[in-house]
Amino acid sequence: MREVASPAFTVRAPASSANLGPGFDSLGLSLPLFTTLTVTPQAVTEVVPLGPELAGTPADERNYVYQAMLLAAGRAGCGLPPARIEIQTEVPLARGLGSSAAALVAGIVAGNELLGRPLSGAEMLDLAAREEGHPDNVAPALVGGIVVATLDKLGTHHVRLDPPPHLGVTVLIPDFELSTTKARAVLPGEYSRADAVHALSHAALLAAALAQGRMDLLPHAMQDRLHQSWRAPLVPGLSDILEGATGHGALGAALSGAGPTVLCFRDAREETGRLHAFLHGVLEEHGLTGRVLDLPIETGGTVVQRGG
Ligand code: HSE
Numbered sequence: 001m002r003e004v005a006s007p008a009f010t011v012r013a014p015a016s017s018a019n020l021g022p023g024f025d026s027l028g029l030s031l032p033l034f035t036t037l038t039v040t041p042q043a044v045t046e047v048v049p050l051g052p053e054l055a056g057t058p059a060d061e062r063n064y065v066y067q068a069m070l071l072a073a074g075r076a077g078c079g080l081p082p083a084r085i086e087i088q089t090e091v092p093l094a095r096g097l098g099s100s101a102a103a104l105v106a107g108i109v110a111g112n113e114l115l116g117r118p119l120s121g122a123e124m125l126d127l128a129a130r131e132e133g134h135p136d137n138v139a140p141a142l143v144g145g146i147v148v149a150t151l152d153k154l155g156t157h158h159v160r161l162d163p164p165p166h167l168g169v170t171v172l173i174p175d176f177e178l179s180t181t182k183a184r185a186v187l188p189g190e191y192s193r194a195d196a197v198h199a200l201s202h203a204a205l206l207a208a209a210l211a212q213g214r215m216d217l218l219p220h221a222m223q224d225r226l227h228q229s230w231r232a233p234l235v236p237g238l239s240d241i242l243e244g245a246t247g248h249g250a251l252g253a254a255l256s257g258a259g260p261t262v263l264c265f266r267d268a269r270e271e272t273g274r275l276h277a278f279l280h281g282v283l284e285e286h287g288l289t290g291r292v293l294d295l296p297i298e299t300g301g302t303v304v305q306r307g308g
Pocket of ligand 1 (some may be wrong): 018019024025026134136137180183184227257258
């Protein structure tokens with residue numbers, strides 16, 4: 001029998017913003033900045049990171065994307081066939097926009113695709129959530145939209161919400177990196193019952209408000225006591241934005257993931273000039289530089305494309 005080489009395919013995984021204020025490790029949304037893999041089956045494995053954002057990442061099997069492909073193969077109980085794997089990304093690294101989740105999810109989906117799709121979506125989500133330790137970036141990266149998710153020893157469970165109509169996002173991405181490890185190390189090991197109740201009630205209200213399009217509730221529902229105040233010393237200007245964004249056209253503001261990016265919700269039908277001026281002003285006041293981007297919420301999740 002003549003062997004036919006499997007055709008090349010691409011996998012595109014989006015950025016994400018986790019927590020959304022009180023939904024620490026459990027709520028997140030997907031954003032249209034992408035990590036893209038081009039996978040071409042061939043006789044030997046080659047790992048090829050491309051572009052300035054990935055300069056300095058390993059160009060061999062130690063690469064995180066390749067390790068994620070191996071994870072998928074391990075879960076499926078198979079060996080991974082050799083391939084050329086080109087990696088490109090628009091997701092800035094170590095800024096709280098889920099760059100590692102996009103790489104992990106893209107790698108797991110690519111590994112699964114290369115093996116003929118032995119894993120279900122639920123298995124891939126559980127694998128990614130266990131690897132990250134929390135599901136709030138990997139779930140939106142995999143399924144898109146806004147996601148409420150839990151991870152425990154029984155598995156990873158999630159509900160995906162379509163974004164409410166006209167809910168837009170503005171992100172302030174400062175020009176400095178903050179490692180998730182460092183931003184988790186500053187958090188307390190224990191919280192009081194009052195703080196636990198505050199977190200539960202606000203995260204639940206936020207999820208319900210997003211599900212029903214109750215934009216009027218966002219400023220109140222996005223209050224957090226679990227992580228943002230502890231992280232504020234690592235993110236100059238964060239407190240100013242959390243206090244002032246709603247006075248400058250935002251519907252609510254939160255630290256994006258572990259930071260340093262800050263996310264603002266806004267009505268996508270309204271002008272963003274006032275909000276941009278406010279965010280740039282905060283950066284300037286703290287002697288920092290950065291980018292401000294208006295983005296929709298990405299709904300497509302991770303996509304595999306073959307041919308054409
Ligand atoms: N929920 C996580 C955190 C997201 O805030 O630490 C970053 O991986």
